[in-house]
Amino acid sequence: MSERVIEPKSRGFLFLDSHPGGCAALVDEMWHAVPAPDRADDGDRPVALIIGSSAGYGLAATIAGLARAGIRGIGVCFEKAPGRRTGTAGWYRTAATARLARLHGQDMVFLNGDAFSDTMKEQVADLLTERFGGRLDHLVYSVAAPRRTDPDTGRVHAxxxxxxxxxxxxxxxxxxxxxxxxxxxxxxxxxxxxxxEQTVAVMGGTDWERWITFLADRSLLADGFTTAALSYIGSPLTAAIYRQGTIGAAKSHLEATARTLDERLAKTVGGRAVTSVNAAAVTQSSTAIPGIALYVGLLRGVLGDALVPPIGQLVSLWDQLTGASPLALDDEGRVRLDTWELDPAVQDAVAERWSAATSESVTALADLDWFGDEVRRLYGFSVPGVDYTAPVEADVPWPSHTA
Structure with a gap:
């Protein structure tokens, strides 16, 4: 694909093309937002596996892990290559993340394929054995998908x-x-x-547990291994469609799986398994949920710059997973990174604006300029410092696996 000017054409919140330069600039911006580690690099960098590494909280987990925790390891995602249209935004973000990892001397391999499949699990296990000394210290699970094929039965769940x-x-x-x-x-x-049942089969803890079992059976889990699956509870304003809905049932299953895995890992490798309850953000997944766009815009209207972006939240999670700060759990054994969002005063203010929100009043109540920019940034647009009038090469290759 030759160089061309890429314009932000969309259908609702879905953009038809992504901007390679904007995606790269966004990754660079996120990397530089991470505070420098407050400990010396002793050369023995932890090995991590990020499942769902190219978008949303999974991307934040990958970048924060590299820039804050000094990880090396593997990222798994499922992205579309450039063709008649541009590649997906995650394709370009992954290429940019790999470039920054190399620049900082960190060995991070990215695999593109179906994370639910046993074929991908075999590929990851082989890489861990051959390239990373047969050791995995951390696994972060952040998968949002519309469907999953059960490797045992071949049944497709939606x-x-x-x-x-x-x-x-x-x-x-x-x-x-x-x-x-x-x-x-x-x-x-x-x-x-x-x-x-189908939603739980896709978005619950079944595949997360399958990953842990698969890697444990290959003796790849290091002593003290920790794993976190990323989750969300959210506001009472969105509870009926989210936490009390089908997705909420899947999240409850994810949390029950964490408790089972935590007991098992404590006995086998002295490890831990937790869910990390993250706070609201504009992601490609969240914009598809009815009411979430309005809620997040109003939340930003209340909090302004006090709204904590995913990269800030994941810095906190990595500090806890690596022992840089204590693992702070609620009564259900969950890491809570959403306390600022669910503060009663914040929720009361958002609820008041929610009740008053109409087509005529919403501009004064919600930060819609910010929200619009955040949606465009998901696809590499509205990123400062990028010349969107200049032609750009869209045919960016997938990062090489060569060490």
């Missing part, structure tokens, strides 16, 4: 975003063709049939 028990009507934020914001009501039909 996740859905639905309330449980009854239809749910909520406010949601959309933008018309001219870009003007509209606050509308949308009603989502309740889960039916095996919707809950």
């Amino acid at each position: 996740s859905v975003l639905k309330p449980v028990g009854a239809p749910h009507t909520t406010k949601t934020l959309v933008f018309d063709e001219s870009g003007a914001p509209e606050v509308k009501e949308v009603t989502t039909a309740p889960a039916e049939g095996d919707d809950v």
Whole structure:
């Protein structure tokens, strides 16, 4: 693909193309937002596996792990290569992350494929054995997917975003063709049939546990191994569609899996398994959830720059996983990185704005300029310092595995 000017063309919150230069600049911006480690590099860098390494909180986990915890290891993601259209944003972010890792002398391999498959698990296990001394210190699991093929049965499970028990009507934020914001009501039909079971099969803890079992059977888990699966609870304003809905059932299964794994790892390698409850953010996954766009815009309107971005949250998680700071757990054994969001005063202020939000008032109540920029940044647009009028090469290769 020859160089060309790439413009931000979208359908709703979904962009048709991604900007390679903007994605690279965003990764660089995130890397430089990470505080320098407060400990000396003794040369024995921890080996980590990040599953879901190219987007959202998984990308933040990868960059914070490299820049803060000094990790080396493997990132797994599923991205589309450049072709008739540009590559996916995650393709370009991965290339940029690999470049920065090399620049800082860190051996980070990125694999593109189905994280749910046993083929990928075999490939990761072989790399850990051959390239990283047969040792894995940390695993961060951050997978959001619409479907999963069960490796044992071949059955394809599909996740859905639905309330449980009854239809749910909520406010949601959309933008018309001219870009003007509209606050509308949308009603989502309740889960039916095996919707809950299928969503749990995709988004619950089954695959996370399968990864741990697979790697443990290959004797790859180091003494003191820690693993965290990233989760979300969220506001009462979004609970019916999220925490009390089908996705919430999957998150509850994820947390139950963490408790089972924690007991098992404590006995076998003196390790730990936790869920990390992260706070709200604009991600490609979250913008698909009814009401979340409006909620996050209002949250930013209340908090301004006090809203903690994913990279800041994941710095805290890595400090806890590596022992740089104590592992702080709630009564359910979860790391809570969302306390600033769920502070009662913050939630009361957001709820007041939520009630008052209309198409006419939302611009004054929510930070829509920030929200719009955050959505565009997911695809490499609205990143400071990038000349979007200049032609750019979209045919960026996947990072080489060569050491």
